[in-house]
Amino acid sequence: KQEVTQIPAALSVPEGENLVLNCSFTDSAIYNLQWFRQDPGKGLTSLLLIQSSQREQTSGRLNASLDKSSGRSTLYIAASQPGDSATYLCAGQGGSEKLVFGKGTKLTVNP
Amino acid sequence: EPEVTQTPSHQVTQMGQEVILRCVPISNHLYFYWYRQILGQKVEFLVSFYNNEISEKSEIFDDQFSVERPDGSNFTLKIRSTKLEDSAMYFCASIRSSYNSPLHFGNGTRLTVT
Numbered sequence: 001k002q003e004v005t006q007i008p009a010a011l012s013v014p015e016g017e018n019l020v021l022n023c024s025f026t027d028s029a030i031y032n033l034q035w036f037r038q039d040p041g042k043g044l045t046s047l048l049l050i051q052s053s054q055r056e057q058t059s060g061r062l063n064a065s066l067d068k069s070s071g072r073s074t075l076y077i078a079a080s081q082p083g084d085s086a087t088y089l090c091a092g093q094g095g096s097e098k099l100v101f102g103k104g105t106k107l108t109v110n111p
Numbered sequence: 112e113p114e115v116t117q118t119p120s121h122q123v124t125q126m127g128q129e130v131i132l133r134c135v136p137i138s139n140h141l142y143f144y145w146y147r148q149i150l151g152q153k154v155e156f157l158v159s160f161y162n163n164e165i166s167e168k169s170e171i172f173d174d175q176f177s178v179e180r181p182d183g184s185n186f187t188l189k190i191r192s193t194k195l196e197d198s199a200m201y202f203c204a205s206i207r208s209s210y211n212s213p214l215h216f217g218n219g220t221r222l223t224v225t
Binding site: 032 | 153
């Protein structure tokens with residue numbers, strides 16, 4: 001059974017700092033790994049999807065990596081801005097329809 | 112950009128009552144999902160729906176839950192007899208194809224059972 005863990009649970013950084021959010025998963029038979037952003041009271045917005053055959057994906061200031069052998073994914077945010085403040089969720093998809101989510105990292109970027 | 116829409120945004124109901132949560136997925140999407148998030152906990156999968164039938168469901172999705180696509184646009188989740196522990200944020204999601212497509216989520220319906 002897939003379990004997804006995210007560390008840290010919360011992170012506070014000054015504006016402009018580069019940061020890394022961590023995600024680990026127990027079952028390496030993963031089909032893809034997705035990163036989402038969740039703003040308070042809102043739905044989830046897809047940020048990046050990494051297929052199992054890929055090692056990383058980039059979108060603007062975001063870069064996500066996937067290491068299946070170690071069961072880890074990271075989300076790197078460059079030059080953080082106050083508008084990046086949100087909860088970031090990672091989710092793994094194995095051999096079925098469902099995504100298994102981590103609990104998220106709540107990011108606060110201070111001006 | 113097309114988006115998934117959910118109504119209502121907040122529903123309050125009494126224990127034992129039936130509720131229907133409504134979703135309009137993105138128009139050319141083929142796979143539909145319901146997830147829920149109890150306050151302070153992880154987002155959990157409930158059910159997936161494709162070609163007018165359930166393709167997968169979790170242990171949470173028991174006989175009290177049902178889904179329907181009554182017409183070409185709406186996708187509904189019904190809870191027949193609500194319990195206090197059904198209080199959660201319910202998210203609808205859709206994708207065009209099954210794998211390696213990012214999920215598009217609605218803004219959710221906050222269900223409060225009193």
